[in-house]
Amino acid sequence: MNDDIRRRLEDAGRQPVPGPDPAFADALEARLLAVAGTTQQAEPSSRPGRPGRRLVLGGSLLAGAVGIALLFAVASGPARPVVAPELSVPVNVEVALADGTVLEDPDGLRLPEGSVVRVGPGGSARIGDTVLAPGDVATVEHGRLHVEHDPPVGVVPGGTPTRSPHATPTPTSRTSPSPRPTPTATAPLVPSGSPAPTATPAVTPTRPPLPSSPAQTPLPTRTQVPPPPTASPTPSPTPTIIRPRLRARVLYAPTRIRVTWTATPDAASYALVVSRSRLGPAPRPRYPDGRILGVFSYPPATAFRFRVPDGVVEVRLMVVALRADGTVLARSRIVTLAITPPAPAVSATPVSPTSPAPSASPVPPSASPVPSGG
């Protein structure tokens, strides 16, 4: 009988296994390099080839104890405890999650363990009371935020030619609360180890931060109780729960999905759930069993983007509004996006810098909301 089990186990070990997705492999390598950079700077005293593991451990413990003591003694140390590391007002910021997913300017994202935040040229962001400047790299380890204030390689201090004229001024103070940068423009972030993107689909001309005309679809705000997105005002309060209205569209070169949604009253947070497929229709996004791309404290003030691995043909998204106790308050409709890369003959720039912002189209042609049905 044991022989039978052993044979079955051996069969399981011989099962054909598809290779890792090249996009995943590349993303993970880039992420490891980013982590390596911060680790190297944070731990310069590690000696190579040291055989005494106990000595290393002892040294690490001692260094850790000293670090903790310093942390409590010096409030402005590089590693500070953050109860809920939350990224806000990101401009030209990339967040690499532990699974290799890369999000661009995800406003309101609660940074999960292992996430690496990189600020590109002309960019800025805030995590708690920490203001990040161009070139800064922040990592979340064991619930704490570690920030490396280093200028990015190859970036001339004081501005670069790639920086948009509308880019937000660099914050002068890193620790004091500075006026919130207005994300009026997004310069392309150039990740290390990958070629610089030739197109700048994310550049948006200056636009008002809040809707200025009643006919315009309201942008999501950070207020917990915004007006219903499209419904006309009703004379009496209605007991129905307003579900988040999810909007998503595909951007190409590189393939990314641009996402935003409206607020649901009484929602304490929002989980963005994603499913994807490389062959045929993507499965229905599920919560909490499905892949949760991120949990956000509020709907992003401006749409953020996340990258789609090569070969994915369909992506489905859903936003789940959560109560403070984590229970589901409302779910958005499921948005299905077909990924059809443009033909090579077509211009590589999907959105001209002078054309209206991509979010101006209320219903993207590639998005097809599907009733979730619960």
Next chain:
Amino acid sequence: MDEHPDAERDERVLVEQARVDPSAFAELYRRYLPRVYAFAYRRTGAAEVAEDITSATFERALRNLGAFSWRPGGFGPWLFRIAANELVDHYRRSVRAGSPRAEDAARRLQAQAAPDPADEVGARDAVAGLLAAMDELSPRYQQALALRYLSGLTPDEAARALGTSKATMAVVVHRATRALRRALTVADER
């Protein structure tokens, strides 16, 4: 990991380089990525979970490289031990998330694994059942069986990855196999 002394020496040099220059870790990463991913995929049957496990494994390895001391067999068994720990953590979390539903989800994931010809469906289901039953075992038994049968390591390497001698590994695998048989019997009776 590598049977050739030259390859092992080369790998040792790489590890030493990676200690002082973590960017050298990229070479080790490229060398081991397919095997670690395959190990995670065989155990979980789901590409997305395998990607998560692979990411966590390499990141943990990178962060703990300073504590790694070179042993015969090299870097691989150490890396696979991290992967095995990550797998155990993953299943522990799944159980915590709600056992029956997690089990169902896991079975569904197994069923969705790589599109195979119809005549392989029976074999795939059998493997899925076997892997699901493995979730019921103790972490050490899970690690032992996964490292011995699903990692592609030799028995020697699997023993090193588990941190035991070859003889002890054989005993642990034997007991784990017996426990797995009991778990399968219980599952069949349900």
